[in-house]
Amino acid sequence: MQFHEISAEKPCAALESIMKTAAARSDRYLYEYECYELFQTVGINIPTYRYFPLSEVSQISAWMQDSKKYVFKCQIPGVLHKTDIGGVKLFVTKESAAVDAEQFIAKLKSHQLEGILVVEMAQFHTKTPSHGEILLSALIDPAFGPVVCFGLGGTTVEQMKEFMPESLLFIPAFVNLETSKEWRTRIEQLPISQYLLGKIRGIDKQVNSLNDIIQPIAALQKLIINNLTNAHFIEELEINPCVVDKASGKIIALDGVVKIGSNSCSQQFLANQCKRSMKPLYKTGLFVAPKSVLLAGVSSKVLTNPCTVVLQKFLEMNSQQEVKTQLFCIHPQAEELFGVKCYKSLAELKKHVPSIDLFVCGVAAVAAHEMLVEIIETGFCKSSFILSAGFGETEKGKELEKDLREKLNQAVQKVQIQGDKVVENVHYPLLNGANTLGYLWKDLINTVFVSSKKSSSTDAQNKLIETKNSNIALLCQSGACMITRLSDLAGKCSPMFSMSVGNQIDMSNVDFFEWLLQEDSFEQFIQKEHADPAMYQQLKKIDQDKATLKVFAFYIEGLNPTDGQRLIRLTQKARSQGKIVIIYKTGRTKQGAHAAAGHTASLSGSYDMFKQLLSTSGAVLVDQLDEFEDTVYVASAFTQKKIEFDKKFKVGILTNAGFEKCCYADHLFLKEGSSNYMELPDFEETKQQLIQIFDKYKLSSVIDLDQILDTTPTIPDLGYYEFAKVLVQSPEISAVLVSPVPETHMIATVTGDCGTIAGRDFMTEPGSIGHLMVKLAKECEKPLIVTIESGWKFEPLRKFLADAGIIVFDKADKAARAINNVVRGLVGWTGK
Incomplete structure (x- = not known):
């Protein structure tokens, strides 16, 4: 399955002019007659209308037609809900217009009335659960980018959504609805669409065809996509209500609210930038097969210290491998720890080695922040595994985490795209964490800092229980979730790759997913790092192993900016290769969203939107952890047949x-x-x-x-x-x-x-x-x-x-x- 996408076009001058005018206002909202102008430029149907400034209200009657009814709407800056102040007058006729206008102006005299918008009253169908009212809106979600929403409208839209989750459908703006079978089917099966298409018993057909429903949605998609490149963009847009005109069977917009924002953030959602990560993901293999490792936070006194446990695991791996991994420690006093040479600082170590493949950071957040800033600025360590807690979990830590995110964002801004190729800043260091429990690649590396002796995934001799079903990648924000899933799945299936990403300061579940779907990261690494291929043969073997992965199982609490849109595309790519994506997402209630944000300090958007966008893209979303495990188990077996x-x-x-x-x-x-x-x-x-x-x-x-x-x-x-x-x-x-x-x-x-x-x-x-x-x-x-x-x-x-x-x-x-x-x-x- 592959969705065809729509691309941004240069917006028309009239549209730019409307948004520039609104952006200069203190509230940045379009006036309603400007909303009509905006809708008209992209082909969204609107009723006959005309705006009359106060100086021209005497012309209203002459403009009206006989035997038709009209609506008066007030134009008052800052007033969005006109009915709250009596700013809407229904059933105005040519004969009553002059008197109605005089009374209307008198009633609103104290509200700084600027003019009257006169709109021809629509004759529309009312037989739907929302009495014929339809919602059509758009927003730019931090994770998924521009999204269009369509469904039951009216003043009870929020209450309707509570007992009928499918009353609204979220649709990516970049999906081409002319060619996407999946999204056309989802739209057709919506409750509102079933009413409009006459597929509910006792309800007459109201639109001519499904295309009459899709047309305004597609028009709004195009409007939002085109404005990604503007100096100003549509921050929020709501048409509530739309209705179906009885005469034509077309959906028309009766009311509109549009807010304009400065385009400092929407640029990141340009289609070509969300198809891939801007980070040098070819380095990701260094988390799994590093040739040099630096550890900070090792203790000779507390053997259960997390960083000490990780060092012991590297020492054990070295004892079993012909080609040894170089190990170094940062320690303020010790000369060596467990036979590993120690240096007092990064600066001292730099005098002896040109770079480090993997930095394992287990010191307190303040000290960790200091070292990570130096690594970001110099690129001395190509990848970093931050097991330190205390970042997103405390107020001081949040400030430190914010600073790291900003510095990484500045570094990634140096990355450019030329044509279809990413011109990367190779000095950009990949960071995994903070507050991560570790990760493992079957038979190659295990950095999980809790003892495996208690894990049900190992036998009485503390060896990993092997199964035939190992074609799984387990990607979790929670390390505890990762290790308990490994235990629960023991004897049924044994994931080849298990990763916990913690706070996702830099590397996210989605970044690791993209790397796992890459086929040439070994070649990229050798080419861009000018490394000796003989030293990094394990990276080549990892690329071969990645090709055997068929099941991608996610535990997600929140998504980093733009990751949602990329996750959709990567899910489609995996599906086209006969692979399956399984997701358990927390934050499905207000309380759950709060708990997720408190745990990982990451973004948690609407679960309904998340579920609709990912399930229609081909992912399997499950509601319970036992269902998650069962689905992973069956998927692992089925994909081998x-x-x-x-x-x-x-x-x-x-x-x-x-x-x-x-x-x-x-x-x-x-x-x-x-x-x-x-x-x-x-x-x-x-x-x-x-x-x-x-x-x-x-x-x-x-x-x-x-x-x-x-x-x-x-x-x-x-x-x-x-x-x-x-x-x-x-x-x-x-x-x-x-x-x-x-x-x-x-x-x-x-x-x-x-x-x-x-x-x-x-x-x-x-x-x-x-x-x-x-x-x-x-x-x-x-x-x-x-x-x-x-x-x-x-x-x-x-x-x-x-x-x-x-x-x-x-x-x-x-x-x-x-x-x-x-x-x-x-x-x-x-x-x-």
Whole structure:
């Protein structure tokens, strides 16, 4: 999936003149008649109107037409809500105009009335939840840039949004709605659109076609995009209400509020600047494979000191590698620490080495700030891992963090784009943190400063538990979230790359995502740093490993400026390569947004906007952490299989319990738009084979063949294998889900003492359901999922199946939700 984009054009002189005039005012708002002029320049339909200064109000009656009704609107500087002061007069006619104008002026005499805007009253449709009123607005979001909003309008728009989240839709301004199937579908399926298109029972069609809905949205997109290059730009714009004219079936703007801002910040959202990071991301590999490391904050007295733990890990890695990493420490007194040479300052170290690949900073925030400023100014350290806390978490720390952000912003401003190439400042140092727990790259590096001995991701010998599913990158703002996800996923999947980014002073989740999608960072590094290729062969190997990553799992609290727009584009890129993006986003409530901001001091915008923009771009957004883990687990397995997504995805389901049958039918299709990408099979080609097995086990007399196979608890272990094998071999089925409730006496599902008591041990029976499912998994290339409900006695069976590479769940609804999420992420929002 790839959205076609619209590009900025040079705005017309009339439009520039209108905005320049408004920008000179103290409140920077356009007058309403200027709003009409603005809308008219881009093709947004407006009613017939004319503005009359007080000196010309005597001409109003002559301008009006017979048999038509008009509205008087006051023109008073600073007054946006005219009805609050009685500044709107309805049902004015040619005959009543003179008297109405006289009374109108007298009533508003004390409000510094400048003139009257006369607007022809629209005859519009009123049959929608908002009585025919439509909202069309635009804003520039710090993360996502220019965004257009469309949906139910009127004075109750905020209340409507509370109980109907899909009452409004946020649309990126850069997406071309003429060619984007995904966004056209989202717009068409909005509640307001369903009313306007006559798709609600008992409601007549109000617009001629979907294009009548899209036209004003596209016009507003163009208006916002074109103004990114202006000296002044549209800071906020709201048309509330728009209505559908009964005569033409066109949407027209009745009211408008537009505020103009100086264009110091919107320049960063120019399309070519948001397609890639302005940072030299080719250096990112140095976080993972540095040849020289400097540590500040190591203690010989406190062995659990975070920076000391990281140094010990580097020493351990050196003991296992032929090519050693050079290690240095900054310490005010010590000559050496744990055999590593110490220097009193960066200045002293610079006398002995030309540069450092990775700086690990574990000193207090004030001291860290001093060193980082020097690094930013000199570029002495190419990358920095800042585990220090106390930046965004305290008032003093916030000032230090703000200063670092400003200095980094000044450094990145030196980066320029020439044509399609980024001309980078190679001295720009990449900073990860502050307040980050560390990161790891499987079999290569681990800088997490808490002991791995307690992690469930390691075995009794403290070695990482290996799984077949390691094609995952886990990108988290919270280090605690990262390590707990690694523990929870242990035995199911083991991410190749796990990164915690903390406060995102510089490097963000999105920056690491972009680097992971790059294919040539090794070549860029060698070329731009003039480095010895032989020394950095690990960087080349990392590029090769990056190509195997198929699942990108994000825990996001907030986004840095412009990162939202870049995340949309990177998600599209990943999707076009058959990869999947899974996101758990905090800050979904006012309280949650406050907690996220307090934790990482990062920006938290509207969750509804975030969800709509990213899900329509192809990402999977989940609401719960267990759903996040389940989806990552299934995605990791599915993306290693050869699955055709050029048609609707069909899951063959086999269960022995009626409640599970209902559960799967519900939860597989619980997600929005699921019928676009998923179906249950009809068994057209395999019906006779299935009936033969039904007859073999005498099921036909008690249950019918259905789209979800319910075998009842009466069939033996072999029956599940026979049914499942038919499903696996069916060309219409993409994945098979076997879900036996294990407490039936007909199948062997327990082992050990429990097996002795039950009289059957699945481990010792080659014909048990466990062994047969493992046999089936080896025979087929399609994803095989097995759900084993019930408690601890069946944990050995679940582990036995999981160790064989089968996707295993302990709850039917969890399995169904995860499958739905993954298929939606791989197929796309609208399906095929």
